[in-house]
Amino acid sequence: MEGYVGVKFRTKFLQREPPEDERIAELAKWCKLFHLHGLTPVVNGRSMGNLSFRIAKGSNEFIITAAGLGPKDSLNPECFVRVVDCDMDSRTVHVHGVREPSSESILHYRIYFLRQDAQAVFHGHNTTITEHAKELGIVETKEWKPYGSLELVKSVEEVLDGNNFLVMKRHGFISIGASMEEAGKLALEKKKDAERLSGRLGNK
Numbered sequence: 001m002e003g004y005v006g007v008k009f010r011t012k013f014l015q016r017e018p019p020e021d022e023r024i025a026e027l028a029k030w031c032k033l034f035h036l037h038g039l040t041p042v043v044n045g046r047s048m049g050n051l052s053f054r055i056a057k058g059s060n061e062f063i064i065t066a067a068g069l070g071p072k073d074s075l076n077p078e079c080f081v082r083v084v085d086c087d088m089d090s091r092t093v094h095v096h097g098v099r100e101p102s103s104e105s106i107l108h109y110r111i112y113f114l115r116q117d118a119q120a121v122f123h124g125h126n127t128t129i130t131e132h133a134k135e136l137g138i139v140e141t142k143e144w145k146p147y148g149s150l151e152l153v154k155s156v157e158e159v160l161d162g163n164n165f166l167v168m169k170r171h172g173f174i175s176i177g178a179s180m181e182e183a184g185k186l187a188l189e190k191k192k193d194a195e196r197l198s199g200r201l202g203n204k
Contacts, residue, residue, distance in 0.1 A: 007067050007103045008091070008148040014084060015096040018077035019063050023180070027051055027063065028075035030122065030184045035071055039124035039187055046070045049124040049172065050102035053180050055082070057119070060112045066099035083109060088150065103148040110153050111176065114160060118176045120183040125172035128194040133167040136193055144170040165190055 030051055034040040040049035052064035063082050073079050081097035086109040093105050102108075108121045133140050139159050145152035145168070152168065159166060164176045165186055173190070177183030 007100050007105075009086075009106060010090070010092045011100045012092050012094045013097070014094055016098055017096060018098055019080055019082035019096055020077065021055070021063055021082075023053060024063060024077055024080050026180050027053055027065075027080065030180055031065060031069075031075055033184065034122070034124055034187070037188060037191060039126050039191065041125055042071055045072075049122075050104050050108070051120075051122045051180075052083075052102075052108045053120045054112055054118065057116075060085075060109060062108060062112055062121075064102050064105055064108055066097065067102050068100075081105075086110075091150070104152075106148075106150070107153050107156060107174075110157060111160065111174070114157065115162075115176065117178060120177045120180040122175045122177075122180075122183045122187055123172060124175070124187060126191055126194070128198050129173050129190055130167050130170070132194045132197050135197055136190070138173075138190070139163045139166040141167070141169045141171075144168075147171065 040047040046068050047070055050065050052062045055061040061084050063080050066079050066081050069079055078098050081095050081101035083095050083101055083105050085094040086106050095101055104123055111118055111121050141155040141159055145155050167173050175183045175187040
């Protein structure tokens with residue numbers, strides 16, 4: 001896995017105010033649960049992963065965790081960013097917020113664009129899931145690509161289709177749902193499945 005060097009796009013702040021949405025509290029809850037269950041491990045003081053929800057059906061705008069969040073952050077509205085648009089050609093992300101959005105914001109944007117049924121996209125890291133993806137029948141990208149890159153986005157697009165759970169090779173997982181609860185529970189279920197399989201293999 002590549003070391004974190006920050007976001008790899010330009011952030012254009014349309015408004016320097018934190019987003020206002022009552023659902024941010026639910027997203028914060030899932031951030032805490034992912035941390036508790038080892039789905040967003042902490043490396044050098046920051047949580048590895050990013051969670052988002054779509055603002056409204058028919059719109060590709062979404063609210064996502066800010067870049068560089070760690071377990072010590074309060075997860076108040078200032079810790080989240082509203083992504084209004086992404087310009088792929090110039091690698092520019094247009095936002096409302098006081099912090100830069102997560103490094104995988106363009107990936108989230110493309111998933112919402114391609115999957116209008118997706119209302120939440122949760123990206124995390126768990127070695128048990130990634131190591132046993134093949135045995136569990138989880139769709140994987142063909143090869144490793146650097147985090148936050150357009151190459152990674154394209155590799156996900158190649159295998160996205162109607163899959164709600166997939167693994168980015170040697171990177172992490174993506175869980176997609178019609179709600180935050182659905183995306184979150186799906187990730188927790190896959191972790192349990194992977195742990196059961198890991199236990200069986202370990203006993204052989």
